[in-house]
Amino acid sequence: MPNKRISVCEPFLNGNETKYVMDAVSTGWISSSGSYVTKFEEAFSGYCGVKHGVAVCNGTVALHLALAALGIGKGDEVIIPSFTMIATAFAVCYVGAMPVFVDADKDTWNIDVTKIEEKITSRTKAIIPVHIFGNPCDMDAIVDIAKRHNLFIVEDAAEAHGATYHGHKVGSFSDIACFSFFANKNVTTGEGGMCVTDDERYDDLLRYYKNVCFPTHGPRNYLHDDIGFNYRMSNIHAAIGLAQTEKADDYKKMRMTNHMLYKKHLADVSGIIFQKDEEESENVGWMNTIIVDPDKYGRTSDELIAHLKDNNIDTRLLFKSMHVQPALKKYGCDCSGEYPVTDLLSENGFYLPSASNLNEEDIAHICGVIHEFAR
Ligand SMILES: Cc1ncc(COP(=O)(O)O)c(C=O)c1O
Known part of the structure; x- marks a missing residue:
């Protein structure tokens, strides 16, 4: 490891x-x-x-x-x-x-x-x-x-x-x-x-x-x-x-290769959800982002983030919704209304390591840590 x-x-x-x-x-x-x-x-x-x-x-x-x-x-x-x-x-x-x-x-x-x-x-x-x-x-x-x-x-x-x-x-x-x-x-x-x-x-x-x-x-x-x-x-x-x-096309290829590897290695882990790639589009895999469904994975995203940190794997939280931003409330934006999908993403999502030159061994290791932590 x-x-x-x-x-x-x-x-x-x-x-x-x-x-x-x-x-x-x-x-x-x-x-x-x-x-x-x-x-x-x-x-x-x-x-x-x-x-x-x-x-x-x-x-x-x-x-x-x-x-x-x-x-x-x-x-x-x-x-x-x-x-x-x-x-x-x-x-x-x-x-x-x-x-x-x-x-x-x-x-x-x-x-x-x-x-x-x-x-x-x-x-x-x-x-x-x-x-x-x-x-x-x-x-x-x-x-x-x-x-x-x-x-x-x-x-x-x-x-x-x-x-x-x-x-x-x-x-x-x-x-x-x-x-x-x-x-x-x-x-x-x-x-x-x-x-x-x-x-x-x-x-x-x-x-x-x-x-x-x-x-x-x-x-x-x-x-x-x-x-x-x-x-x-x-x-x-x-x-x-x-x-x-x-070298832009090389970097795109490297990131997408990693994106597909993450999806492959985590395919059978229940409760780990990826962004959907549409058929008419070609994603560039900038950040490999997952949301954690605690009912299916058996752990919360916070627990998983802490566990990855204990294993020397860095992650980043996702953006908070615009409607909860104090600066935008002060500015006068209408922050009423419901934004359930954004809330779900903000509360349960995070980035996994995603550098262009990450290798397959790193990704297999990260996915292994996520796999064995599931309950
Ligand atoms: C969606 C989006 N818009 C705008 C920006 C702003 O770019 P910069 O950090 O170069 O100012 C970023 C930065 O990451 C971004 O992710």
């Missing part, structure tokens, strides 16, 4: 990262003006099958920038899943709009598309579907709702680099899509993010707002017409991002 500690997710950097970073450093191009930024934007947006990419310093600001570029602001409402990372909601607050929550689907854990329309009002301007843990949302249904109600779609693809829906990459189903390149992501720059879009006007606006509203064309006279942000990505981060994008 391996007694080394198995962490939840370490970055895997096995390509040209060092070469490109050394090049950026040795040539002195370390700010956002260096050529790796453009190379990374072209490579990553191309990987998504989308025309334009605008690199920024993290996934949270990518979402903020997208909403700003779409002109969403005070008095507007934006529909988001109740089961998501807090950044999705915060981005809506940053532009002064109101996040409105929709519960998760009990099988896919993505936004429940059957519950979106009941939340649409005359103030609704956009939907932010989040491809949870790398598993694509039901984009046909979401695109249909958005078209009928004249709403923008901003995909939160922070966790889903390279995932596909009906053969097309996520990031290509919306007005603007946002990615995170945090260290635990399938494609990482340490800290980083990107907005991708097919629309040249949005590309221009994203670049404008990201760079303190300096004009994107023509000379700078240091007069600023609008309030902008400094959300630029450095050339050093972009150098890592380019190298990672070159």
Whole structure:
């Protein structure tokens, strides 16, 4: 039995990262003006099958920038899943709009598309579907709702680099899509993010707002017409991002191999439930997440988490629902109503180790620990 500690997710950097970073450093191009930024934007947006990419310093600001570029602001409402990372909601607050929550689907854990329309009002301007843990949302249904109600779609693809829906990459189903390149992501720059879009006007606006509203064309006279942000990505981060994008399909394959191994090894453990992968979608296995049914497994998720820790296996709790977030209550969000699927996930779910380079022996060991603890 391996007694080394198995962490939840370490970055895997096995390509040209060092070469490109050394090049950026040795040539002195370390700010956002260096050529790796453009190379990374072209490579990553191309990987998504989308025309334009605008690199920024993290996934949270990518979402903020997208909403700003779409002109969403005070008095507007934006529909988001109740089961998501807090950044999705915060981005809506940053532009002064109101996040409105929709519960998760009990099988896919993505936004429940059957519950979106009941939340649409005359103030609704956009939907932010989040491809949870790398598993694509039901984009046909979401695109249909958005078209009928004249709403923008901003995909939160922070966790889903390279995932596909009906053969097309996520990031290509919306007005603007946002990615995170945090260290635990399938494609990482340490800290980083990107907005991708097919629309040249949005590309221009994203670049404008990201760079303190300096004009994107023509000379700078240091007069600023609008309030902008400094959300630029450095050339050093972009150098890592380019190298990672070159290997994005390898990382996706490694994570999905691990995902399938977890499912195989835990298939006959009663009460361990995985997110459902839909036939039309290709998940990227960002995080192997389970929920524990204590009646069937014979232990609670807290007991299992503690037992895994005793065996040197790290885990992470899942997000808490948006409707219980003190910050969002203070902001004025309507936190009434029931979100039973999100509550179930928050109370009984956690991440298992999921790094790209986790090996089969590690996974067999982790699953063995889970297996023998069942009652
Ligand atoms: C769904 C989702 N949205 C947004 C973000 C924010 O990304 P970042 O941490 O790069 O700001 C994350 C981060 O993990 C996320 O999981």
